Amino acid sequence: MSMNNLSRDMRETLELILSLMGRSPDLIVRDLELASGQRLVLLYLDGMVDKQAVQNNVIGSLLDRAPAEQVPLHVLQQCVIDAGEVGFVDSVDELLDQLLSGCLIVLTDGTARGLFVGLPGWEDRNITESKTQSVVRGPQDSFTETLRTNTTLVRRRVKDPRIRMVNFKVGSRTKTDVTLMYISGLANEKLVEQISGRLNAVRIDRVLEGEYIEELLRENKGKTIFPTLYNTDRPDVIAGGILEGRIAIFVDNTPFVLLAPTLFVDYMQSAEDYYQSMLYSNAIRLLRYVSLFICMLAPSVYIALTTFHQDMLPTQLLLSLAAQREGIPFPAFLEALLMEVTFEILREAGIRMPRTIGQAVSIVGTIVIGQAAVDASIVSPAMVIIVAITAIASFVIPSYSMSVPIRFLRFVFMGLAAVMGVYGLTIGFIILTIHLCHLQSFGIPYMSPMAPFRKGMQKDAVLRLPYHSSKSAGSARGKR
Numbered sequence: 001m002s003m004n005n006l007s008r009d010m011r012e013t014l015e016l017i018l019s020l021m022g023r024s025p026d027l028i029v030r031d032l033e034l035a036s037g038q039r040l041v042l043l044y045l046d047g048m049v050d051k052q053a054v055q056n057n058v059i060g061s062l063l064d065r066a067p068a069e070q071v072p073l074h075v076l077q078q079c080v081i082d083a084g085e086v087g088f089v090d091s092v093d094e095l096l097d098q099l100l101s102g103c104l105i106v107l108t109d110g111t112a113r114g115l116f117v118g119l120p121g122w123e124d125r126n127i128t129e130s131k132t133q134s135v136v137r138g139p140q141d142s143f144t145e146t147l148r149t150n151t152t153l154v155r156r157r158v159k160d161p162r163i164r165m166v167n168f169k170v171g172s173r174t175k176t177d178v179t180l181m182y183i184s185g186l187a188n189e190k191l192v193e194q195i196s197g198r199l200n201a202v203r204i205d206r207v208l209e210g211e212y213i214e215e216l217l218r219e220n221k222g223k224t225i226f227p228t229l230y231n232t233d234r235p236d237v238i239a240g241g242i243l244e245g246r247i248a249i250f251v252d253n254t255p256f257v258l259l260a261p262t263l264f265v266d267y268m269q270s271a272e273d274y275y276q277s278m279l280y281s282n283a284i285r286l287l288r289y290v291s292l293f294i295c296m297l298a299p300s301v302y303i304a305l306t307t308f309h310q311d312m313l314p315t316q317l318l319l320s321l322a323a324q325r326e327g328i329p330f331p332a333f334l335e336a337l338l339m340e341v342t343f344e345i346l347r348e349a350g351i352r353m354p355r356t357i358g359q360a361v362s363i364v365g366t367i368v369i370g371q372a373a374v375d376a377s378i379v380s381p382a383m384v385i386i387v388a389i390t391a392i393a394s395f396v397i398p399s400y401s402m403s404v405p406i407r408f409l410r411f412v413f414m415g416l417a418a419v420m421g422v423y424g425l426t427i428g429f430i431i432l433t434i435h436l437c438h439l440q441s442f443g444i445p446y447m448s449p450m451a452p453f454r455k456g457m458q459k460d461a462v463l464r465l466p467y468h469s470s471k472s473a474g475s476a477r478g479k480r
Contacts, residue, residue: 073114171204173205265449
């Protein structure tokens with residue numbers, strides 16, 4: 001028998017599987033003899049299949065309803081076994097794939113193939129509200145770590161028969177299930193082929209989370225810190241995305257789904273924008289853009305003004321700042337750098353610590369350290385205020401994926417301000433704008449529809465117009 005072919009002797013096949021699996025203790029082997037005298041071997045992994053379903057749908061059916069004579073596997077498949085997904089495996093690789101995916105394997109003598117029965121029984125996490133993009137009004141469900149549950153959450157929202165799904169297995173060892181979902185006629189077919197080709201060409205041994213796929217598919221690798229694939233754990237966001245002609249990429253074992261292509265404006269929008277009145281949503285969107293600039297530029301503007309351009313400040317404010325800085329041993333740049341790094345440490349500590357005490361540590365730690373630093377004349381009160389406003393503004397950005405590069409750029413602008421003042425900020429901002437305008441996400445300009453400016457796509461870019469003014473999707477982001 002070839003190493004990849006099943007034997008007509010089920011004992012020989014069983015021995016090969018046991019050897020390849022290292023006789024793992026969670027590999028359950030059951031011998032079964034039917035009334036006809038036909039002998040079967042059942043294999044499954046403990047914890048990966050539903051034992052009750054194995055007993056009722058497979059073993060019970062075989063013992064109660066098997067024909068009086070010996071029958072081939074295809075008869076068992078058609079007439080005996082009551083299960084949702086049933087099929088055949090013709091090679092050792094296929095058998096192992098199905099076994100490790102949570103299927104029951106049935107072997108018998110006289111045939112060089114096996115039967116697999118899909119009876120998944122592992123523990124799933126319940127559907128809960130989103131922890132990264134929570135909303136006050138709107139759906140409160142979020143994706144889980146189970147791929148099929150996630151695709152179902154989207155199908156519940158988009159009952160369109162033109163939804164297409166393409167399955168892949170990525171990772172030579174993990175064999176992680178990856179699914180593309182899009183709406184035929186809305187999505188760009190060339191983009192579907194492009195992403196499919198990249199997934200088929202992937203040569204990697206593991207995919208443990210969606211970031212692996214995101215990094216493999218990402219354009220401009222190593223050339224930008226900005227995300228060019230959107231990720232979210234909200235089903236309504238993915239449903240809206242595919243209705244705009246985009247492609248959703250589901251990865252098993254992660255509650256985050258990728259969306260391609262993506263634009264810069266997507267990261268400044270929230271699902272709740274579409275569940276509130278237009279005026280309120282637009283006001284909040286403008287507030288987010290203001291917060292973005294505060295988060296990125298506030299400390300650097302303070303450094304530039306207090307170091308190089310004091311004449312630009314009102315006299316009363318200048319005197320107040322000068323009085324506060326009396327006795328401070330550090331220049332404004334080091335003062336800001338010290339406070340910003342301290343806050344980033346507290347932010348990370350709050351995230352990594354248990355949820356019940358993490359928020360308390362970050363809030364209390366910030367207050368205590370800030371007050372102590374002022375009392376010790378290490379930093380000025382004005383700097384504490386600037387850093388606090390900057391930190392709060394960073395939380396207004398809806399997407400964590402976008403807040404990370406913005407926080408990184410804050411330090412870059414602080415360095416430019418310390419060296420060249422406002423001129424450094426101007427040069428840095430021009431370079432940043434050119435870089436963003438140069439970026440593309442799967443052939444779509446990253447700053448679209450502002451650069452290049454497209455009048456027809458302004459109905460849901462920076463501001464949201466009434467629904468009756470919005471065209472249905474496809475033309476907006478998914479198609480070129």
